[in-house]
Amino acid sequence: MNMFNLTKVEGGVCAPAGFKANGLNCGLNPVKEKNDLGVIFSEEECQTAAVYTQNKVKGAPIIVTKENLKKSNNISQAVIVNSKNANTCNADGEEKAQMMCKLIADELNIPKERVIVASTGVIGQILPIDPIKDHVAELAKGISEKGNIEAAHAIMTTDTVKKEYAVKFELDGKVCTIGGMAKGSGMIHPNMATTLNFVTTDVDIDASLLQEALNKIVKITYNCLSVDGDTSTNDMLCVMANGLAKNKTISQKGSDYDIFCDALYDVLMNLTKMLAKDGEGASKMIECTCNGAQTLDIAIKVAKSVVSSSLFKCAIFGEDANWGRILCAIGYTDAEFEIDKVDVSIKSKVGEILVCKNGSGVEFSEEKAKTILEEDEIYVIVDLKQGNEQAKAWGCDLTYDYVKINGDYRS
């Protein structure tokens, strides 16, 4: 992708015109300082695209959001989201998710079918509705153009940092903006979907093209991310486009559509990297680039196989240039290619080193390798040397803290 005229800006989901947000602690989380309920609101109705988890176990909010967008013909105007409880595998889950939509819709004076509802947290515990009911008026009243930080805080679970990203760019002379926020940081191995992510834009674009752009970009961003190989039950990524940038409506493919896709890629790719970097227990971000593949799908599979390998992730934690584990992970990729052409390098900001050529080891300085691996962003470059396609995948190291966090998440 060529990035032309993209400028990173502050403001997250509130960066685009006409979007407001808020977040607060309603009591689902006993820690009063931790927000657990968030809202995003658009003054104008939004064309909406979304992708959802492919897990057969689907959180009740996924089912209700799908129904709402179907009823409203892909028009949305608000998101309500809670953390601490996934509202999944509960007999009354859909009823509760619908109540959440109704509660916020009434406060914002919009039809309840225009609400996107999402939940994240422990699976299989009844969602208490009273804390939400008791705080929804305060939540709605507090929405503002600076509310993005409170909202991003509300969706955090084991995340250690908030994840927001926004860019500005131009479409036929009009300033356009895309902003997003995302939640990590475990149960992350998206499959045609993502973890919880909300993206806002003031671009004017048809819902069908918006969905097409989203599908294309998700494939090469979120779906190339793995923290632990577990695909969540509540994954959802939605993009809301309210058209307030007043650009000429994007209703067919062409240069405007391409610019929009580039900007959307930039936002989603940067959020993906943030998720990788803040993966549960992670001390290092790993990016694997696969070059020279015959097809995009092969490149994606190879890159993803490397960043998903538990053994390689442990080696990176230990700063050990155990490249045999990289080649092993490339080798068990479920795709057709020749292994004996493959070159592998490892890289960080202090240098790059070739560790494997044509599928066999080469001599290299262990000392230099160690220096490279001491950095906190590690890049693996795989060249299959059998085509022209390229893809990247993102992950993180596997650490003591991952085990600690997940040894007793529920308490």
Next chain:
Amino acid sequence: MNMFNLTKVEGGVCAPAGFKANGLNCGLNPVKEKNDLGVIFSEEECQTAAVYTQNKVKGAPIIVTKENLKKSNNISQAVIVNSKNANTCNADGEEKAQMMCKLIADELNIPKERVIVASTGVIGQILPIDPIKDHVAELAKGISEKGNIEAAHAIMTTDTVKKEYAVKFELDGKVCTIGGMAKGSGMIHPNMATTLNFVTTDVDIDASLLQEALNKIVKITYNCLSVDGDTSTNDMLCVMANGLAKNKTISQKGSDYDIFCDALYDVLMNLTKMLAKDGEGASKMIECTCNGAQTLDIAIKVAKSVVSSSLFKCAIFGEDANWGRILCAIGYTDAEFEIDKVDVSIKSKVGEILVCKNGSGVEFSEEKAKTILEEDEIYVIVDLKQGNEQAKAWGCDLTYDYVKINGDYRS
């Protein structure tokens, strides 16, 4: 499988008539007390069946063993195996593997094509042949009917215990025996193959039927095992049958073949459980049984998905009855079934508790669940309630020690 008249016996690979073995430290491993070179020898020629890793990266020993068995028309008489170095991804790998065959064949006075060669250890480091050359005479001279323990010791890497299992049974009035030894304990997620495993038997059986039996049993034992999701480059399981039990040659399917399959299942299943229990860093063995599946393949996939989930493995380490993670893992299984019929129970020797019915949570005593999970063998029973097929899969918890062991395996 019905287990009739199977008796567990001592002796591992030396339990069947006519098999001898030995192991010693030849210096590949600087720890003098740790064997790193092993041999198994049969007085008589053996019908041989084998399965190998499906990883595209194949260790040189795999390639040489395949060639040998092809040349010898599936007749073998000896195994030579080293640990500490996988002899994989080295330009001179095949040459070294062939040298290993020649060295031991000359000592044992057999054709070199009758040698099965295997290596396990670090990938991508040149295998020093001199330590093997210098010790092969001593290795061969020391073979005995009690050498199984030294041989089993020689294939250990990060294993904490030796893994041997043997059973006796009868075929048309003749006492028959099958024995096996296996190596763990990381990079274990077998795919139509296994980690290093050597099985011996004195049963008289055609090589083609032996291969058919092996394929059938591997599918429901080793291939249902996952320690860390990484499929090794050097996986190999071979069965050597020397016919010294003097039973009527098994050359077609029927009751003798069925009895043999039951015995082979018992040996491989018990070795599989040992591998799970001694998975790298493991503190608990996990067995998942999937009942009520429409097909065997669905049952296998569901059971394997549960034991492979990093999040569930951490919860078991933390003795936390976080059943939502079990349902999540069932849900992302790549197979067709209805999720809202599924029941899940957890069990150990102190009790059993239902945690999920028809895909939704049920109330249960957290205290009782905690007591169940304090044991070191944990059983998960999944009932899909949509068919009659059943399968089991085995794994282990994910612990601090797994990360520690693999943070710096090479040193």
